[in-house]
Amino acid sequence: MASHGTHSVRNALTVDVEDYFQVAALAPQIPRDTWDSRECRIERNLDRILALFDRFGVSATFFTLGWIAERYPHAVRRIVEAGHELASHGYGHQRVTELDAKAFRADVERARSLLEDLSGQPIRGYRAPSFSIGRSNLWALEILAETGHQYSSSIYPIRHDHYGMHEAPREPHYPLEGGILELPPATLRLRGRNLPAAGGGYFRLLPYAMSRRALRRIEQVDRMPAVFYFHPWEIDPDQPRVPGISAKSRFRHYVNLHRMESRLERLLQDFSWGRMDTVFADHLGPTGMPAARSGESSRIPVT
Numbered sequence: 001m002a003s004h005g006t007h008s009v010r011n012a013l014t015v016d017v018e019d020y021f022q023v024a025a026l027a028p029q030i031p032r033d034t035w036d037s038r039e040c041r042i043e044r045n046l047d048r049i050l051a052l053f054d055r056f057g058v059s060a061t062f063f064t065l066g067w068i069a070e071r072y073p074h075a076v077r078r079i080v081e082a083g084h085e086l087a088s089h090g091y092g093h094q095r096v097t098e099l100d101a102k103a104f105r106a107d108v109e110r111a112r113s114l115l116e117d118l119s120g121q122p123i124r125g126y127r128a129p130s131f132s133i134g135r136s137n138l139w140a141l142e143i144l145a146e147t148g149h150q151y152s153s154s155i156y157p158i159r160h161d162h163y164g165m166h167e168a169p170r171e172p173h174y175p176l177e178g179g180i181l182e183l184p185p186a187t188l189r190l191r192g193r194n195l196p197a198a199g200g201g202y203f204r205l206l207p208y209a210m211s212r213r214a215l216r217r218i219e220q221v222d223r224m225p226a227v228f229y230f231h232p233w234e235i236d237p238d239q240p241r242v243p244g245i246s247a248k249s250r251f252r253h254y255v256n257l258h259r260m261e262s263r264l265e266r267l268l269q270d271f272s273w274g275r276m277d278t279v280f281a282d283h284l285g286p287t288g289m290p291a292a293r294s295g296e297s298s299r300i301p302v303t
């Protein structure tokens, strides 16, 4: 992008605020109606994340579940007070692919009003649980726009067994003409394929040097900000173990949890980071002010 030099690309740091018992892959073993009886570790983990970001002077975007905001308002208020962007991860963490339009609207409206009441600020961003917006349910983007959201970070342009729309653009774009802005999680373009480079299980599983190389390449070759994400439970090696989950889910969920915090320190050290709404301010307009958009003038040039 013209406004950034090769060495000064600022990436977007994001946290999906949910606890370990709300992870979609563990859902078969953890019925929703038992959530309230589980040991919730979100306050401890958010404290650690806020301290970490403070240490590195980094601002980030927290895509927060309405369910969490309702039960832990003080923890969520601390996010806002520390100067971070509060955004929505929906209310109940159901994949959008499991909801019809009416249920999806109810979920995102409920989350948005909870988060706005709590923060006293407009909520601009939304991320779908498990990146569950893709080819089959782009209608969800219309509902996000209608309910006042200005951007989504929900379409992962990769092939994956649980999510992804591999043919979607890797850069900021408008999936529907005149609709909401999509800011996709980072991918590395290699030999004609998109590889995930945005965090999650891959960041914990693979050596840190691989993640660093991928992000450097996006910075130097694509010259666009990368969108990176992680979860509070990923820095919590002592979280209660969930019995009865498949070997694959167990591996994905628990691998290298004890290494995560020190890896994040290196990540914060090695790259420049900011909130979604400031990193993408050229597309969104300044914080707190909706960008004026109409028709063709809203199209983002592909760099």
Ligand SMILES: [Zn+2]
Binding pocket: 016, 018, 089, 093, 128, 129, 130
């Ligand atoms: Zn989530």
